[in-house]
Amino acid sequence: MQCPKCLRDQFELEKPCPKCGFQIDPGRLVELGHLQWLLGQMTEWGEINIDAAPVSRLKEIYTSRLRDMQVAMGLRLPSFTVEEAANAWVELAHLELLFEKVEEWRAAGYFNEEMGSQDPVRTQRARADELRQRLDEYPRPEFPQKDKDRLKTVSFLLDHIDLLASREWFKSKKEIEKAIAPLMAVMLEVMADNQPE
Numbered sequence: 001m002q003c004p005k006c007l008r009d010q011f012e013l014e015k016p017c018p019k020c021g022f023q024i025d026p027g028r029l030v031e032l033g034h035l036q037w038l039l040g041q042m043t044e045w046g047e048i049n050i051d052a053a054p055v056s057r058l059k060e061i062y063t064s065r066l067r068d069m070q071v072a073m074g075l076r077l078p079s080f081t082v083e084e085a086a087n088a089w090v091e092l093a094h095l096e097l098l099f100e101k102v103e104e105w106r107a108a109g110y111f112n113e114e115m116g117s118q119d120p121v122r123t124q125r126a127r128a129d130e131l132r133q134r135l136d137e138y139p140r141p142e143f144p145q146k147d148k149d150r151l152k153t154v155s156f157l158l159d160h161i162d163l164l165a166s167r168e169w170f171k172s173k174k175e176i177e178k179a180i181a182p183l184m185a186v187m188l189e190v191m192a193d194n195q196p197e
């Protein structure tokens with residue numbers, strides 16, 4: 001079977017996973033399987049003639065039970081607290097914008113060809129996955145667009161341009177300047193708007 005943690009094949013119930021060391025009481029794994037099966041069934045309940053409200057309430061209850069079990073088994077990171085979540089949403093929004101920019105820069109041919117199809121933001125994507133998992137229970141807020149937030153976003157992106165430049169992702173200085181230019185424009189615009197009269 002597959003290791004429930006790292007998904008490597010040839011996981012044996014009675015032994016720790018040879019790749020990630022995951023080990024679990026087989027009874028707990030059966031319980032986990034039942035919960036996952038039940039939740040899978042519930043998605044089909046919409047097709048039978050049952051009220052949607054109680055079904056969705058049941059889904060909530062069992063989803064939260066599944067999450068707790070996965071956290072206890074070390075298969076999932078615990079959810080953020082409300083305060084942590086507020087910061088994590090901002091971080092995630094920044095990261096997602098960075099991923100969009102990276103696609104733009106790649107499409108515009110700013111990156112060194114020898115980097116091929118490698119991903120310049122692989123670790124950032126792993127971080128974003130972690131954030132999404134831990135934010136799973138929280139609704140996504142509107143991303144604030146006050147001037148202060150726009151400046152923070154710009155400086156986040158500029159830092160990452162620096163980072164990618166130091167790893168020689170960009171073809172030349174010219175491409176770095178092209179990537180920076182629209183961000184500087186936003187920064188100047190915000191600063192001009194806030195100029196004291």
Ligand SMILES: [Zn+2]
Binds near residue numbers: 005018019
């Ligand atoms: Zn494993």
